[in-house]
Amino acid sequence: MAAPHPSLQEIGRILLDAPSIVIASHTRPDGDALGSTIALADTLRELGKTVVAVNQDGVPQRYAFLPCASSVRKPGAVKELAGAPLFVALDTSSPERLGDEVWKLVANRSATLVIDHHASNQKFGDVHHVNQESPATGQLIYELIETMDWPLTPTARDNLWVAMATDTGSFQYPATTPRTFAIASRLLEAGVDLSWMSVALFQNYPFRRLELLRELLGTIRRSAGGQIASWSMSRELIKRLGIQPDDHDGLIDMLRSIAGVVVAASFEEEADGTVRISARSTDASRANVAQICQAFGGGGHRLAAGAKVQGTLESVSERFLAAVTQELDHDGTP
Ligand SMILES: [Mn+2]
Incomplete structure (x- = not known):
């Protein structure tokens, strides 16, 4: 296979050379996970490839x-693979997040290609294209399509819009760049129906x-002098x-706002x-939530991360809030 840090051109070549392809993204999929999966699958099908798109949890109602949401199947619904x-694992930082059933489905894979934008990506494949500067995996898929001069199908166009609009918090999060807006502009020119989409x-x-x-709202807790806000879902x-x-x-x-x-x-x-912890930071220099969550066995981005921890709601939240408080204290600000 290719070099350890292949260019998009090389990634495109690997995809074109594969006789058949399985694409998956992380469990509890979000707009970026599903949008990039469907966009890449549709593009490759347009190019004549045999593609199976799966997600262990399927497509949530939202x-x-x-x-083409129905083109994403649960692994158990896939009868045979050629x-x-x-x-291809998209938007997924660790192998566990894909789910056991996905790994079972691809047990006879020729190789694993990882395309992602999580800083905490564990590089669990054979070839990786991980760009943590990118606000969404969908943006990387767009760059791939443009680099390879592949056709932008209406399905890919709409799904890439959703991938980028959701992972940037409607183009507000700091990772959003001029390039993100340039791509969004091209997707709009290509025909995204903005009001329907919104x-x-x-x-x-x-x-x-x-x-x-x-x-x-009834469970909101503020701690560290109002620097931490949290709530609990029993x-x-x-x-x-x-x-x-x-x-x-x-x-x-x-809470973040x-x-x-x-x-x-x-x-x-x-x-x-x-207990599933979701954490957001408004200032990576004061609190890097990817790092804090890693100490709890999770991971993610500096400003958005999570973890799944054994224990009761009370004990896990106490421990996590203590860790965050320590991190904020460590910073030297009151
Ligand atoms: Mn993402």
Whole structure:
């Protein structure tokens, strides 16, 4: 295969040379995971390749509107794979995040190609294109398509828009660059229906999301002199309201957007006796949440990271808040 740090040209060549390809992204997929998966799969199919797109958790209701969403299957629904496929893992920093069933499906793969933008990427494949400067994996897929002079299909266009719009927090997060806007502009020129897209993405939530928010607001905790804001989601609450994992996508931004907050944290009690931590930082120089979450067995980006930790809601949140407080103290600011 190619050099350890292959160019997009080399990545494109590897994809073109593969007789068949399986593309997957991380469990509990977000807009970037699904958008890049569908966009790359559709582009390669347009080029005549045999492509299977999978996600262990399938496509959540929130993203069912994505063009060709139904082309992403759960691994169990894939009956047969032709030969030894090239396996492409998108937007996924560690092998565990793909899920066991995906690895089982690609047991006879010829090689693993990783395309990602997480700084914490563990380089678990044979060939890696990891660019942590990129605000979204979708932006890397666009660069690949442009570099290779491949056609931009309407499906790829719309899915790349969703990938970039969601992972940049509607083009607001610091990783958003002039290049991001240049690509967004090209996607709009190519025909993205912006108002339809915005309604589908941000103005079409189920009522239970608001019911959840009402409850979460009652659990808000501020610590470290208002520099940390957090809330907790108990199993009981999740069951009572019938909350789906994607129902609270982005709600944590409400905590992050409070004046003076450096770290926002959300704690979610899981059915398996673990607590899922989501953390956001407003200032990477004061609190790098990827680093803090790594100490808890997780990972992510400097400003957005997470972990899954064994323990009760109370014990895990106490430990995590203590670690964040220490990090903020360490910085020397009161
Ligand atoms: Mn991403």
